[in-house]
Amino acid sequence: MDIFWAVIFFAFSTTITPGPNNIMMMSSGVNYGIKASVPHWLGICLGFPFMVLVVGLGFGVVFERYPHLHQLIKVVGTLYLIYLAYKIASAKPEHIATGKSKALTFWQAVLFQWVNGKAWVMASGAMAAFTTVAGIYWLEVSAITLAFLVVAFPCVGLWLLFGAMLKKILNRPLAQRIFNGAMGLLLLLSVLPVVRELWHYYFSAV
Numbered sequence: 001m002d003i004f005w006a007v008i009f010f011a012f013s014t015t016i017t018p019g020p021n022n023i024m025m026m027s028s029g030v031n032y033g034i035k036a037s038v039p040h041w042l043g044i045c046l047g048f049p050f051m052v053l054v055v056g057l058g059f060g061v062v063f064e065r066y067p068h069l070h071q072l073i074k075v076v077g078t079l080y081l082i083y084l085a086y087k088i089a090s091a092k093p094e095h096i097a098t099g100k101s102k103a104l105t106f107w108q109a110v111l112f113q114w115v116n117g118k119a120w121v122m123a124s125g126a127m128a129a130f131t132t133v134a135g136i137y138w139l140e141v142s143a144i145t146l147a148f149l150v151v152a153f154p155c156v157g158l159w160l161l162f163g164a165m166l167k168k169i170l171n172r173p174l175a176q177r178i179f180n181g182a183m184g185l186l187l188l189l190s191v192l193p194v195v196r197e198l199w200h201y202y203f204s205a206v
Contacts, residue, residue, distance in 0.1 A: 007147040014125075015148070015155040019118040020081060020187060021048070022159040024104070027088050027183040029163020030170060032103040041160050044150040048123075049145050051113045055123040056131070056141035071201055077115030078198065081191045089184025101119045117191070122148075133198020 016022075021044050026190045028037040040164045104112070113119045126148070 007126060007144050008151065010126060010129065010152045011144075011147045012155065015151050016121045018159070018186070020084075020116050021112075021119070021156065021190075023183055023187050024084065024088070025156055025159040026163035026166075027180065028103045029160045029165075030167045030176065030179055030183075033167060034160060034164045036103045037160055037163075039106040039202055040104040040109045041156055043104065043106040044113070044156050045149070047110030047113045048119055048152060049149040050110070051119060051143065052123045052148050053124065053145040056127050056144060057138075071198065073115065074117065074120075074198055077117060078195060080112075080115050081117075081187060085184045085187040085191070087184075088187060089181045117193075 022059065023039070025041065028040050092188050127141070130144055131137060166179070170179050
């Protein structure tokens, strides 16, 4: 149980801080409200721990053997995040009100974890830090997965709640457009470290 409480603090500190999931969650709360954003919220809270479990059970070994595959996923994920940043920044209140623009579905949020750079760092970092040679590996992986599952609901939920509270303040179309633009920019900035890493990977040797 010692590893569980240790990883709880790690999971809390990494899950509560700003990142693509939380920025998108807050933006969804502002634009669509809590009820419409629940599938997105559940997709994150269940999808990420599942990703942690799969990575812990050996999926990371595939990337160690085929590093180019991991880099390809990063490229696809980065392009998708840039696209999402544009969609958030350009979201018009009138399109949201008429249903032309909708919150992410449960499965979209689940699949998004696999192209989310921060999610990969968190999952692989947790496995590297909290699994031991002498320990019972499957039990340690289970404890890490459970810790992320426990903290995900309140941590991500706080960002959704904060977004829903802001919705009451940003009740004018102009204010909502400014907010969406700022959130799109923040999401884009969160991608820059991955872009820098990919640039060095592909072009530093050139």
